Amino acid sequence: MELNSEIEEDLRRLNNSTSxxxxxxxxxxxxIFSIFTSANSNIEFSTSFDRRxxxxxxxxxxxxxxxDFDETSIRSKLDDLQFTNKIRQDRFLNQFNKNLPVIQxxxxxxxxxxxxxxxxxxxLDLQLKTNYTDKLLQxxxxxxxxxxxxxxxxxxxxxxxxxxxxxxxxxEKLKDAQSVLHQMQYQQQTKK
Amino acid sequence: MSTTSxxxxxxxxxxxxxxxxxxxxxxxxxxxxxxxxxCIYLLAAIEICNAASGYLFTGLNAKSxxxxxxxxxxxxxIVRTTIDSLLWLYTECAxxxxxxxxxxxxxxxLGYSTPIRQSFIECYQSKAHQxxxxxxxxxxxxxxxxxxxxxxxDVQIATRNMRHRKQFDPFFIVKLIxxxxxxxxxxxxVLQVDPLTLVHIVQxxxxxxxxxxxxxxxxxxxxxx
Numbered sequence: 001m002e003l004n005s006e007i008e009e010d011l012r013r014l015n016n017s018t019s020x021x022x023x024x025x026x027x028x029x030x031x032i033f034s035i036f037t038s039a040n041s042n043i044e045f046s047t048s049f050d051r052r053x054x055x056x057x058x059x060x061x062x063x064x065x066x067x068d069f070d071e072t073s074i075r076s077k078l079d080d081l082q083f084t085n086k087i088r089q090d091r092f093l094n095q096f097n098k099n100l101p102v103i104q105x106x107x108x109x110x111x112x113x114x115x116x117x118x119x120x121x122x123x124l125d126l127q128l129k130t131n132y133t134d135k136l137l138q139x140x141x142x143x144x145x146x147x148x149x150x151x152x153x154x155x156x157x158x159x160x161x162x163x164x165x166x167x168x169x170x171x172e173k174l175k176d177a178q179s180v181l182h183q184m185q186y187q188q189q190t191k192k
Numbered sequence: 193m194s195t196t197s198x199x200x201x202x203x204x205x206x207x208x209x210x211x212x213x214x215x216x217x218x219x220x221x222x223x224x225x226x227x228x229x230x231c232i233y234l235l236a237a238i239e240i241c242n243a244a245s246g247y248l249f250t251g252l253n254a255k256s257x258x259x260x261x262x263x264x265x266x267x268x269x270i271v272r273t274t275i276d277s278l279l280w281l282y283t284e285c286a287x288x289x290x291x292x293x294x295x296x297x298x299x300x301x302l303g304y305s306t307p308i309r310q311s312f313i314e315c316y317q318s319k320a321h322q323x324x325x326x327x328x329x330x331x332x333x334x335x336x337x338x339x340x341x342x343x344x345x346d347v348q349i350a351t352r353n354m355r356h357r358k359q360f361d362p363f364f365i366v367k368l369i370x371x372x373x374x375x376x377x378x379x380x381x382v383l384q385v386d387p388l389t390l391v392h393i394v395q396x397x398x399x400x401x402x403x404x405x406x407x408x409x410x411x412x413x414x415x416x417x
Contacts, residue, residue: 062353065354065357066353066354066355067355068354068357104354104357107351107353107354108348108351108353108354108359108361110353111348111351111352111353112351113384114365114382114383114384115381115382115383115384116383116384116385116386117366117383117384117385117389117393118389119389119392119393120393120396120397122396122397122399122400124400124403124404124409126409126412126413126416128416130327130328130333132287132327132328133286133287133324133327133328134287134288134289135288135289136328137413137416137417138328139404139409139413141400141404142335143338145368145381145383147381147383158368158370158381159335159336160335160336160337160338160370161334161335161336161337161338162337162338163337164401164404166337166338167338167397167400167401168401170338170341170397171394171397171398171401173341173343174341174343174390174393174394174397175394176343177343177345177364177366177390178390178391178394180345181362181387181390181391184362
């Protein structure tokens with residue numbers, strides 16, 4: 001892990017109980033980790049912490065996860081940075097371990113994205129008549145696929161119609177795809 | 193045209209336009225070859241019917257109309273309006289899915305002789321299905337519709353953000369191809385689908401599929417049939 005000198009300096013500041021009081025330190029660490037679990041993305045930090053300090057700690061957390069550091073390596077890294085206060089290290093590591101799975105998931109998802117399919121909705125209509133045809137009587141499916149656009153939280157919809165035959169075809173294809181999952185499960189079970 | 197009757201009822205203008213088929217025997221060409229009149233008369237009527245059914249899908253072609261008119265020694269404009277009216281007649285037949293005997297009766301009302309009626313019905317029958325499909329699907333108001341779907345199964349095993357951790361995240365990529373209702377242009381959507389989402393979607397679509405086979409749907413279909 002390589003950190004730039006400003007981040008290293010910020011981490012050293014965390015060690016200093018005269019510039020940051022114990023209760024302030026605790027509040028800071030708790031709030032930073034709550035970013036990953038809170039539904040509210042606008043977490044207010046009290047003005048006594050500058051944004052740089054927050055971003056330095058976040059960078060340190062991400063780097064630890066990125067290189068898959070265990071507790072011992074994080075402790076030795078903090079010691080190297082002269083962040084040696086044992087109680088403060090414990091506080092950090094406690095929160096780190098508690099939130100690790102979420103942070104890992106977050107980093108994994110912060111990769112290259114495609115639009116993501118979330119759900120489908122459907123409706124079955126019976127088409128009876130158009131201006132070109134008198135006796136139609138044709139079942140028609142209207143499908144609405146909900147997707148999340150890549151790199152955003154924007155939800156969008158793909159709407160289309162298909163005949164009974166087309167829906168059957170579409171379903172068969174998706175079932176084929178689904179069967180891959182069963183095969184994979186089976187393979188894993190037999191290997192065990 | 194009345195929709196309550198199973199016969200096609202035409203207004204006078206249409207009748208006048210379609211009357212050419214009855215007058216073919218008066219053309220100069222036929223007067224000169226009186227002996228073979230019946231035979232030629234048939235040929236001409238059949239030719240016009242054939243030409244009209246051909247134009248259903250290609251659109252009117254000025255050159256072939258001129259050729260046909262010259263061949264029959266008839267006025268180009270008359271041949272054009274006749275073919276135009278025949279096209280309209282074919283379309284109306286397809287629109288109402290007319291039965292053969294009702295069509296035959298309707299053609300009798302136009303004063304057509306048996307050979308012309310037969311030839312018209314033959315032409316109609318050979319094109320009816322295609323014509324009906326065109327009317328029901330291609331011309332009708334429609335949403336983008338399903339064309340094709342491709343899928344791929346991948347596993348994410350490493351990313352820049354998580355270099356030192358073993359990853360194993362299976363997912364599907366689905367490419368959905370739709371055709372726009374109005375301009376026939378392709379619409380392509382590439383979507384990532386998580387395994388659990390895929391299982392859920394298959395379940396939902398199966399429900400949808402079964403819904404069209406249940407008693408309620410059948411009863412409604414039966415009511416309108």
